[in-house]
Amino acid sequence: METSVGEQYEQVRDLVVSFCKKKIAPGAAKRDQSAEFPSGILHEMGELGLFGIFVPEELGGAGMDLMTYLMIIEEIAKVDASIAVTISVTNSVCGWPLLHFGTREQQERYLRPIASGEELGGFMLTEPEAGSDAASLKTRYRDVGDAFILNGTKAWITNAGVAKTFVCMATKDPSLGAHGISAFILDADQEGVIFDKPEEKMGLRSSKTGMVTLDNVRVPKSALLGREGQGFSIALATLDHSRLGIAAQAVGIARGALEEALRYARDRRQFGRPLYDHQAIGFRLAEMDTEIAAARALLQEAARAAMTPRRHSRESARAKLFASEMCNRVVASAIQIHGGYGYSKEYAIERMYRDARVTTVYEGTSEVQKIVISRALKQAAESL
Amino acid sequence: MKCIVCMTHVPDTASIIKIGADGKHIDETGIKWIVSPYDEYALEEALKLADEGKADEVTVVTYGPQRAEAGLRECLARGAHKAVHIVGGEKTLGDSLAIAKVLAAALKDREYDVILVGVKGVGTDNSQVGQMLAELLDLPHVSNVVKIDWNDGAVAVEREVEGGHEVVESPLPAVLTAQKGLNEPRYAALKGIMAAKRKPVEKIELSALGLDEDTLAGADATYNVRSLELPPEKAAGTIIQGEDDPQAAAAELVKLLHEEAKAF
Numbered sequence: 001m002e003t004s005v006g007e008q009y010e011q012v013r014d015l016v017v018s019f020c021k022k023k024i025a026p027g028a029a030k031r032d033q034s035a036e037f038p039s040g041i042l043h044e045m046g047e048l049g050l051f052g053i054f055v056p057e058e059l060g061g062a063g064m065d066l067m068t069y070l071m072i073i074e075e076i077a078k079v080d081a082s083i084a085v086t087i088s089v090t091n092s093v094c095g096w097p098l099l100h101f102g103t104r105e106q107q108e109r110y111l112r113p114i115a116s117g118e119e120l121g122g123f124m125l126t127e128p129e130a131g132s133d134a135a136s137l138k139t140r141y142r143d144v145g146d147a148f149i150l151n152g153t154k155a156w157i158t159n160a161g162v163a164k165t166f167v168c169m170a171t172k173d174p175s176l177g178a179h180g181i182s183a184f185i186l187d188a189d190q191e192g193v194i195f196d197k198p199e200e201k202m203g204l205r206s207s208k209t210g211m212v213t214l215d216n217v218r219v220p221k222s223a224l225l226g227r228e229g230q231g232f233s234i235a236l237a238t239l240d241h242s243r244l245g246i247a248a249q250a251v252g253i254a255r256g257a258l259e260e261a262l263r264y265a266r267d268r269r270q271f272g273r274p275l276y277d278h279q280a281i282g283f284r285l286a287e288m289d290t291e292i293a294a295a296r297a298l299l300q301e302a303a304r305a306a307m308t309p310r311r312h313s314r315e316s317a318r319a320k321l322f323a324s325e326m327c328n329r330v331v332a333s334a335i336q337i338h339g340g341y342g343y344s345k346e347y348a349i350e351r352m353y354r355d356a357r358v359t360t361v362y363e364g365t366s367e368v369q370k371i372v373i374s375r376a377l378k379q380a381a382e383s384l
Numbered sequence: 385m386k387c388i389v390c391m392t393h394v395p396d397t398a399s400i401i402k403i404g405a406d407g408k409h410i411d412e413t414g415i416k417w418i419v420s421p422y423d424e425y426a427l428e429e430a431l432k433l434a435d436e437g438k439a440d441e442v443t444v445v446t447y448g449p450q451r452a453e454a455g456l457r458e459c460l461a462r463g464a465h466k467a468v469h470i471v472g473g474e475k476t477l478g479d480s481l482a483i484a485k486v487l488a489a490a491l492k493d494r495e496y497d498v499i500l501v502g503v504k505g506v507g508t509d510n511s512q513v514g515q516m517l518a519e520l521l522d523l524p525h526v527s528n529v530v531k532i533d534w535n536d537g538a539v540a541v542e543r544e545v546e547g548g549h550e551v552v553e554s555p556l557p558a559v560l561t562a563q564k565g566l567n568e569p570r571y572a573a574l575k576g577i578m579a580a581k582r583k584p585v586e587k588i589e590l591s592a593l594g595l596d597e598d599t600l601a602g603a604d605a606t607y608n609v610r611s612l613e614l615p616p617e618k619a620a621g622t623i624i625q626g627e628d629d630p631q632a633a634a635a636e637l638v639k640l641l642h643e644e645a646k647a648f
């Protein structure tokens with residue numbers, strides 16, 4: 001992403017690429033099989049400043065711009081999508097709302113330890129009965145004077161059991177709909193926060209995702225994020241931002257898949273020549289390359305919009321929709337190029353294929369992205 | 385303590401090297417430049433001293449063209465405090481004595497307790513600059529260093545020798561050349577990269593040192609590259625088809641290994 005980036009951009013890319021090559025890539029296949037959480041690697045990444053990439057330096061962060069953040073997620077996802085999502089969730093769905101809606105005190109207390117690499121973060125919106133229809137969430141809070149008491153169940157929470165701080169949405173009364181929802185900063189060590197065992201996932205196996213029960217969790221008044229009733233709009237604004245990270249993850253996975261496919265097409269010979277020299281394969285590779293470039297351009301456009309003060313829901317949704325669908329097409333093509341060997345765990349493409357699948361599902365399914373885009377279009381239609 | 389680290393900016397070891405049109409230099413197009421890995425060990429040793437509070441200043445020095453500033457920034461990002469860039473060096477590339485003369489001229493009036501240098505610059509692989517620099521500055525020198533114990537005003541150093549390690553003591557200041565195994569270089573943290581932008585890079589022209597690149601590379605040159613050649617390309621392997629008659633194929637293989645490859 002070469003547009004209006006800081007001069008540190010290439011230097012950061014070199015650093016991340018080198019770190020990925022030396023530290024992340026070697027164990028990626030093994031971690032996928034064992035579903036082992038890479039605590040050691042993440043600790044090092046925290047020390048490098050990768051948990052608070054765009055948090056200002058005065059809050060302990062790295063003070064980088066959005067383009068640099070997205071490049072980092074892309075490069076990590078290219079070798080290990082599990083680590084990419086762990087990092088993206090920490091920076092984005094947790095760090096971003098704390099940075100934009102938190103008071104200075106909340107930032108000092110909750111954001112600084114994340115940004116300086118000591119802790120991971122997470123985001124609790126989804127519930128067993130409230131997925132795409134997040135506004136129908138049922139986790140309740142009640143005001144008891146000096147604190148709020150939270151009760152409910154959250155589902156599919158990335159970094160559950162490994163992060164310390166979560167931004168958590170709860171409602172005063174489900175009948176109030178979106179207006180009843182407030183955002184809280186939740187400390188995982190608080191009494192009543194119970195993490196279920198991690199889900200057995202198809203992909204992203206070395207990232208942790210799980211159900212969380214909130215059983216009379218006492219949240220201090222000082223941990224209300226934004227105003228009461230502002231929670232749903234905080235969630236939507238956060239997702240507008242974080243979807244860019246998922247789009248970057250999708251572009252990264254697709255780039256990794258293209259590289260695997262290229263290597264294979266170069267080395268594998270059939271009918272007396274490398275696969276690459278069969279035009280059908282060459283054309284497929286050309287399409288993969290073009291699709292990746294298109295997704296990246298769309299992501300850049302969305303990121304530029306996100307760097308202005310105006311709302312960028314439509315741009316983010318477009319980038320996330322296209323990049324994630326593109327990613328699934330590209331990994332499927334890469335498997336096809338690998339033939340039977342792509343169906344074997346011996347080849348990295350098999351893992352990439354599984355990792356790619358969730359990108360059209362989480363942080364809003366493709367259908368939800370289309371809802372966002374079509375709503376914006378409908379609004380635009382009104383002034384035609 | 386004040387540490388000086390000499391750094392050279394070299395083609396990435398993963399680069400594919402092509403020879404330039406003049407047949408004496410490499411073609412620099414598309415080459416990615418990095419801090420020479422041996423200099424990374426030298427820098428890391430100085431940064432560790434700073435971390436332990438034993439060094440209060442780490443200065444990185446390079447003699448190189450404009451692009452070498454990126455290498456200095458990388459060292460600053462990892463934690464060096466200051467950088468000195470003596471601009472030039474394209475004509476004296478590979479001439480260890482010329483390089484050592486330039487570095488000595490730049491360092492002679494500075495304050496330092498130790499000068500750390502990579503044992504060699506990756507690429508030219510001459511392994512001479514450290515020793516020559518020590519001689520020109522009239523300093524003791526220990527090469528091939530794989531472990532350093534810092535004492536007051538002196539060091540006990542382990543150096544790699546054939547088949548083992550040798551322990552040498554030296555007073556400070558001294559020049560030490562860093563060998564692989566000395567330490568594991570750190571990555572620059574993102575914050576370090578941002579901080580590096582605000583750290584000073586002092587630019588020095590050769591003329592300010594009373595030197596001139598044309599003379600260094602001309603009348604005073606001790607090193608002259610006649611030509612560069614790439615190693616011969618590996619010949620394609622021979623495949624002996626053996627599906628129909630494995631015994632004949634094995635016999636053929638033994639014959640080729642004996643007569644052509646002279647393996648036994």
Ligand SMILES: Cc1cc2nc3c(=O)[nH]c(=O)nc-3n(C[C@H](O)[C@H](O)[C@H](O)COP(=O)(O)OP(=O)(O)OC[C@H]3O[C@@H](n4cnc5c(N)ncnc54)[C@H](O)[C@@H]3O)c2cc1C
Nearest residue numbers: 123124125126131132156157158209361362363364365367
């Ligand atoms: C690995 C992983 C990590 C996750 N991490 C987090 C996290 O950290 N925090 C968090 O809060 N959540 C997280 N999620 C949850 C994720 O965001 C939800 O799974 C997602 O929003 C979809 O919700 P759902 O699974 O309940 O599906 P549903 O909403 O039940 O959707 C099922 C299907 O119906 C479609 N559908 C639903 N409504 C409509 C409609 N109106 N029009 C058309 N189609 C519709 C959907 O697109 C989908 O295809 C994670 C999920 C996964 C798999």
